Every structure is written in C-alpha cells, then in structure tokens.
Amino acid sequence: MTDDVSDLPPLDTGAEPEKFPLPPADVVDEMLKQDAASTPARPVAEPAKLNFVSGKVWAKTVPLDFEFELEGRVVSEITVHRLTTAEMGDVVDRLGTSFTRWDVIAAMVGLPVEVLRGLEAGDGDAVMEVAIDFLPKALKG
Helix, strand or coil, X not given: CCCCCCCCCCCCCCCCCCCCCCCCHHHHHHHHHHHHHHCCCCCCCCCCCCXXXXXXXXXXXXXXXXXXXXXXXXXXXXXXECCCHHHHHHHHHHHHHHCCHHHHHHXXXXXXXXXXXXXXXXXXXXXXXXXXXXXXXXXXX
C-alpha cells in the first residue's frame, strides 16, 4: 500500500469551501517586517584581543606635508592600521556590498571618507600607498 494520495478524488462533504480574503499587500509586508524585527538576533561574539607576534608591521604613521585642522585640533600625521576580521565585518555590515576602498581605508585610519578625499594629493597618495599594503587580499585587485 502507498501513502501517495495525489491521485485520489477530492472528498465530497457537501459543504462549500470557505474563502478567506488575504490582507492587502502593504499589510502583509508590514506584518513580515514586524516578524523579522521581533526575531531575536544571534549575539555576535566579541573579537579576542590578540597579541600578534609575526613581526609584520601592524600600523604605520604617515607624516603630512599639509597639516589641517579637524574638529579644533591640528592633524599633522595619519596612522594607518591593519583591520581585524571584525573591523572589516563592521564596514560590510554598515554599508553592505556597496562599500568602496575609501570606506575600508577610512576604517583603517579612523577618519571619514570625506576627510581622506580632502587631503592634499601628495599626502593622499602617501596614506593610500600604506593603506593598500594593509588591505585584505580580496580588496587589493
């Protein structure tokens, strides 16, 4: 005997099937959004504080030929540091797949993209040169 009931005729109960109207599409969308918002997010594990011992340079400070003022302080150098996996993940989480190298480099130096793009061209080149060396392999191409 088989459990397949797909070829059996419909059961006639004599009653008309009930029809339930669906809510409007915008109401369904709102319900789905609320359901997604109420789903608890899985807690993100905090990254470990690692003491890297490979001898590779973790950060490099670039002196600026053209110092500038930012938020009431003079900036005469910019320190570029390698990103951890968590820091790179933060960039992707914040910007999705639309992030650019500028966004990653901004995270590497702790300055907004607009400030980096406002640097004098020679200073910008010097910062970019160091930053490119520190980029994850997937972003170097």
